[in-house]
Amino acid sequence: MDLREQIDAYIEKYKFEIVSRTCDFVKIPSVSTSDDSGRPYGLECARALDFCDALCREKGLFTKNYDYYCLEASCEKEQKGKRLVLVTHADVVPVGEDTIYEPFAGTVYGDYILGRGCVDDKGPLIATLYALAFFKENHIPLKNDIRLVFGSNEERTMDDIEYYLERAGQPDWALAADGDFPAENGEMGRIDFTVSAPKASRVEYIRSRGTGQSLVQEACESLIENRSITIRKTPSREGAEGVENPVAYMILNQEGAVFKNDADEKHMRELLADGNGASMGVSCSDEIFDESILRVYKAETEGENIKLSFDLRIPHCVDLEETAEKIRRYGEEKAIAIEIGKISKGYYESPDEGIVKLLTDLYNHEMHMDEKPCVLHTAATYTRLFEHGCDFGAGNCQEVKPFPPGHGSVHGLDEAQNIGVLLDAVKMYILGIKAIDDLWS
Numbered sequence: 001m002d003l004r005e006q007i008d009a010y011i012e013k014y015k016f017e018i019v020s021r022t023c024d025f026v027k028i029p030s031v032s033t034s035d036d037s038g039r040p041y042g043l044e045c046a047r048a049l050d051f052c053d054a055l056c057r058e059k060g061l062f063t064k065n066y067d068y069y070c071l072e073a074s075c076e077k078e079q080k081g082k083r084l085v086l087v088t089h090a091d092v093v094p095v096g097e098d099t100i101y102e103p104f105a106g107t108v109y110g111d112y113i114l115g116r117g118c119v120d121d122k123g124p125l126i127a128t129l130y131a132l133a134f135f136k137e138n139h140i141p142l143k144n145d146i147r148l149v150f151g152s153n154e155e156r157t158m159d160d161i162e163y164y165l166e167r168a169g170q171p172d173w174a175l176a177a178d179g180d181f182p183a184e185n186g187e188m189g190r191i192d193f194t195v196s197a198p199k200a201s202r203v204e205y206i207r208s209r210g211t212g213q214s215l216v217q218e219a220c221e222s223l224i225e226n227r228s229i230t231i232r233k234t235p236s237r238e239g240a241e242g243v244e245n246p247v248a249y250m251i252l253n254q255e256g257a258v259f260k261n262d263a264d265e266k267h268m269r270e271l272l273a274d275g276n277g278a279s280m281g282v283s284c285s286d287e288i289f290d291e292s293i294l295r296v297y298k299a300e301t302e303g304e305n306i307k308l309s310f311d312l313r314i315p316h317c318v319d320l321e322e323t324a325e326k327i328r329r330y331g332e333e334k335a336i337a338i339e340i341g342k343i344s345k346g347y348y349e350s351p352d353e354g355i356v357k358l359l360t361d362l363y364n365h366e367m368h369m370d371e372k373p374c375v376l377h378t379a380a381t382y383t384r385l386f387e388h389g390c391d392f393g394a395g396n397c398q399e400v401k402p403f404p405p406g407h408g409s410v411h412g413l414d415e416a417q418n419i420g421v422l423l424d425a426v427k428m429y430i431l432g433i434k435a436i437d438d439l440w441s
Helices: 003-026 043-058 118-137 159-168 246-252 262-273 320-334 354-367 419-440
Strands: 062-066 070-074 083-089 107-109 112-114 145-151 173-176 179-181 184-187 189-198 203-209 219-224 227-232 293-302 305-314 337-344 374-376 389-391 394-396 416-418
Touching: 003 043, 003 107, 003 112, 003 118, 003 419, 043 062, 043 070, 043 118, 043 145, 062 159, 070 118, 070 159, 083 118, 083 419, 112 118, 112 419, 118 145, 118 394, 118 416, 118 419, 145 159, 179 394, 189 262, 189 320, 203 246, 219 246, 227 246, 246 262, 246 293, 262 293, 262 305, 305 320, 320 337, 354 389, 354 419, 394 419, 416 419
Parallel strands: 083 145, 083 173, 173 389, 184 374
Antiparallel strands: 062 070, 070 145, 107 112, 112 416, 184 389, 189 305, 189 337, 203 219, 203 293, 219 227, 293 305
């Protein structure tokens, strides 16, 4: 029996188990929190890592728990050669409003597993686990150091993998199973910052409603001149334009002043209408990532001030510290309070050579496709924390899900994992591991 026949037999043997274990995993409401539980991201995230640990051990894999920041798994306790890390995460974003299905039930509906996190990233995590277990079960030796790493704070700060890398060191290559096949080979750099200014006397409050993990919150509500207004994020439908960003929509569509000073009102509205950072002098572009992206994602009233949180994405080749300094100088020139938050570097790997090309060609050959690698403009994955790596699956970029607008997608309502795509991912991870192991050998 050749390798592909072994893979087909393995997936046929375990396909119902893979679906069942994914459903069980989804039932754990592993939203990362900061609490007094004694675990870095709360008891539910710790329980999710324990679930992964037990399943790995059941499959004969060796595990190491990094203080509940993350879990590592391998076929053998001691491994040699170059190190490949397949990295996924067990934490999920909080549940949004107006779901159709129970978010933590882990149910199967037709060809889909439904529930929070089944796409991002519990289904792909299970796929990598069963892929590595394939080599163990079939006694196929790997010549290099192949490891799985399951994080538990990807949706907030990614300090879980920072903790891991401080102790385990950088691998030779990392594959993040947190996107679409064939590969995503670049991400923009990110600068998070807040802008504050005194509110107008007519404004009681303006505040967004949503989660810290979401870069565009679900709604924005205000009380202005005793009139309560709520703007919800809504998808565009045929014949009707939706609201993509409730915070920007709320303020830009106010007829009267929102801020106390005319100059602040002018500058704030310019920023909210600015899609690339031009008003701050930080817009930029290149042929790989196109144009920078600026968006507001949160509003809150603090005493007599309104504070807006912004997210700036810029091509990875642009100096982040210099850009942050330009933002600081803008605040000084305009006399508005700006505070720089987290700065996160982007990355880029050539799609025309090395492992990115190897995996792209492999996927296209196996799936009879002709897809090209792409770069991410607003998303962020663990890959940016590694010196070398790319995203590799587990989604099918051509899939159209049979759910209402706003439902079925990553971070959306009623996340839906296509079972066929998930089983294909198991196959691709097995073949990807083998291809890289052979390349390095």
